[in-house]
Amino acid sequence: MENRTGHSEENIRAQNIRPIEDSVRTDFSQAMSYGGYLDLDRLLTSQHPLSTPEHHDELLFIIQHQTSELWLKLVLHELLEARRLLDADNLAKALKCIARVKAIQRTMTEQWSVLGTLTPREYSEFRRFLGSSSGFQSHQYRAVEFLLGNKNRDMLRVFESDPAAHSQLSTLLEEPTLYDAFLAVLARAGYAVAAEILERDTSEPWTFRKDLVPVFQEIYESEATPWGFYEACEDLVDIEDNFHAWRFRHLRTVQRTIGFKVGTGGSSGVDFLKRALDLTFFPELYAVRTEIGN
Numbered sequence: 001m002e003n004r005t006g007h008s009e010e011n012i013r014a015q016n017i018r019p020i021e022d023s024v025r026t027d028f029s030q031a032m033s034y035g036g037y038l039d040l041d042r043l044l045t046s047q048h049p050l051s052t053p054e055h056h057d058e059l060l061f062i063i064q065h066q067t068s069e070l071w072l073k074l075v076l077h078e079l080l081e082a083r084r085l086l087d088a089d090n091l092a093k094a095l096k097c098i099a100r101v102k103a104i105q106r107t108m109t110e111q112w113s114v115l116g117t118l119t120p121r122e123y124s125e126f127r128r129f130l131g132s133s134s135g136f137q138s139h140q141y142r143a144v145e146f147l148l149g150n151k152n153r154d155m156l157r158v159f160e161s162d163p164a165a166h167s168q169l170s171t172l173l174e175e176p177t178l179y180d181a182f183l184a185v186l187a188r189a190g191y192a193v194a195a196e197i198l199e200r201d202t203s204e205p206w207t208f209r210k211d212l213v214p215v216f217q218e219i220y221e222s223e224a225t226p227w228g229f230y231e232a233c234e235d236l237v238d239i240e241d242n243f244h245a246w247r248f249r250h251l252r253t254v255q256r257t258i259g260f261k262v263g264t265g266g267s268s269g270v271d272f273l274k275r276a277l278d279l280t281f282f283p284e285l286y287a288v289r290t291e292i293g294n
């Protein structure tokens with residue numbers, strides 16, 4: 001029996017080939033194609049190893065970073081939308097964005113296993129070609145940190161020679177964080193979030209607010225808590241846990257690759273990265289755990 005490809009099923013099986021169907025489009029001189037839509041010409045010619053002679057493993061290093069930056073772009077896009085939706089009291093839709101962010105974070109953390117195949121010797125063979133460039137100069141990473149509450153005005157100095165990045169980060173430094181937006185939702189819903197919190201200087205890093213712990217205790221313990229509020233709290237904890245896991249995998253990858261060498265960005269390296277593990281986005285959501293059941 002002949003099918004839409006003009007080949008018999010028996011022939012297909014015997015030849016171990018999947019003939020393309022007659023209806024499949026093959027002429028893209030006038031029509032939109034895959035590569036055209038995705039701008040693959042630009043994407044796939046944007047890897048420029050600098051080592052001479054070219055080191056085989058530099059492509060891995062570049063692609064690991066470029067894919068991370070693409071995911072960070074989407075994380076930022078989703079977090080900005082989540083904040084906008086919270087401002088509009090659309091909690092359910094905001095949680096959809098946050099669910100996507102959490103899935104991307106898990107992918108980004110697992111992605112360290114690819115770079116884990118780079119040995120210290122291989123990396124040392126092309127490291128000098130990286131000059132003073134460093135992940136410390138990732139403006140998208142800093143933007144995500146700012147949006148989640150790790151504000152740090154000093155970080156802007158790194159971007160003085162990049163006006164677009166500088167301007168995006170200055171805006172995010174001033175604007176409320178995702179947490180600020182969520183606390184405002186809670187306040188509008190009648191929870192006792194202090195006015196001082198709602199009117200805080202949002203360009204400052206978030207610091208622990210003891211008076212928020214009973215608010216979260218009520219959310220966690222009361223049978224009457226609307227599902228979305230409880231879920232949102234747990235999602236924020238997931239985001240912080242996931243972020244911490246990424247930072248930890250980065251630290252361990254750095255340690256196994258360059259040991260205790262100073263970083264190309266000028267920092268002490270592992271020691272400097274270790275201090276980032278003490279940073280927190282939503283400290284009250286962790287503090288409330290101690291109180292639950294008391």
Ligand code: HEM
Nearest residue numbers: 064068134135136138141254257263264265266267269276
């Ligand atoms: C062999 C691979 C890597 C090594 C040896 C390494 C090393 C380092 C070091 C030493 C620093 C501290 C800043 C400095 O002085 O340079 C740093 C910061 C940073 N790196 Fe990497 N890194 C690696 C891979 C990556 C990858 C794949 C990313 C993904 C985007 C990344 C993103 C960052 C970020 C965002 C920072 C700033 C962290 C902070 O401020 O706490 N790194 N890295």
Ligand SMILES: N[C@@H](CC(=O)c1ccccc1NC=O)C(=O)O
Nearest residue numbers: 130133134135136262263264265
């Ligand atoms: N800071 C790294 C270099 C490095 O990892 C890097 C260099 C250029 C672009 C991104 C990088 N990734 C993370 O810091 C080092 O000290 O070896």
